[in-house]
Amino acid sequence: MSRLHDMGGRHGDGPVRPDSDAPQFEHPWQARALALTLAAGGLGQWNLDVSRHARERLSPKDYARFSYFEKWIAALANLLVERGVLTRKELSEGRADGPSALAGKTLRADQVAAVLAKGAPSDRPATTAPQFQPGDRVRSRRISGNRLFDGGHTRLPGYAAGAVGQVVRVHGAHVFPDASAHGLGDAPEPLYAVAFPASALWTHPEHPADEVITDLWQSYLEPA
Numbered sequence: 001m002s003r004l005h006d007m008g009g010r011h012g013d014g015p016v017r018p019d020s021d022a023p024q025f026e027h028p029w030q031a032r033a034l035a036l037t038l039a040a041g042g043l044g045q046w047n048l049d050v051s052r053h054a055r056e057r058l059s060p061k062d063y064a065r066f067s068y069f070e071k072w073i074a075a076l077a078n079l080l081v082e083r084g085v086l087t088r089k090e091l092s093e094g095r096a097d098g099p100s101a102l103a104g105k106t107l108r109a110d111q112v113a114a115v116l117a118k119g120a121p122s123d124r125p126a127t128t129a130p131q132f133q134p135g136d137r138v139r140s141r142r143i144s145g146n147r148l149f150d151g152g153h154t155r156l157p158g159y160a161a162g163a164v165g166q167v168v169r170v171h172g173a174h175v176f177p178d179a180s181a182h183g184l185g186d187a188p189e190p191l192y193a194v195a196f197p198a199s200a201l202w203t204h205p206e207h208p209a210d211e212v213i214t215d216l217w218q219s220y221l222e223p224a
Contacts, residue, residue: 009159049181053153124188153181165196
């Protein structure tokens with residue numbers, strides 16, 4: 001997370017009130033936005049971490065006023081132009097200037113169920129031994145930013161930076177988002193589920209004994 005996207009635990013935004021009766025998509029265009037994002041990802045021009053970082057890179061003004069799926073479609077439009085899938089002219093006019101070199105990678109309707117069921121696993125063969133085990137106390141990095149790429153993508157949330165928690169699970173080695181989002185390869189690292197007491201994250205937690213469990217990569221952590 002970076003810039004305005006890193007909103008977890010921020011004051012002033014009000015409580016999160018899940019509505020179990022709310023429709024999955026409030027408007028039909030939102031379902032199309034999700035489908036288009038998934039289909040475009042199938043062209044193989046970027047990965048999940050690149051896509052996440054594209055949403056983070058929206059201007060703060062746009063990010064604040066866009067709804068959830070508006071953020072998705074705006075970030076997708078940027079990626080399509082940046083990666084040369086479409087030109088800005090084609091995007092604005094709503095039609096292609098000619099055949100696409102990626103036409104053969106089109107995700108057909110009869111392929112969708114199998115593709116979604118297969119997913120895109122992020123686990124990889126370990127190249128580094130786990131430094132921590134369940135029960136170990138760890139401290140997250142005090143500065144949450146990406147150390148490989150200035151202003152880059154990271155999965156260490158700002159609210160958890162510098163906090164002390166306890167490892168509850170070792171997930172094995174997984175693609176490191178800080179590298180993957182910037183064309184630096186998978187760079188797999190051990191990934192841990194770390195439990196932080198609410199009192200370690202916020203000055204005045206409503207329920208101090210609550211825990212927040214966050215998945216964190218090894219380079220985000222140090223022994224406490």
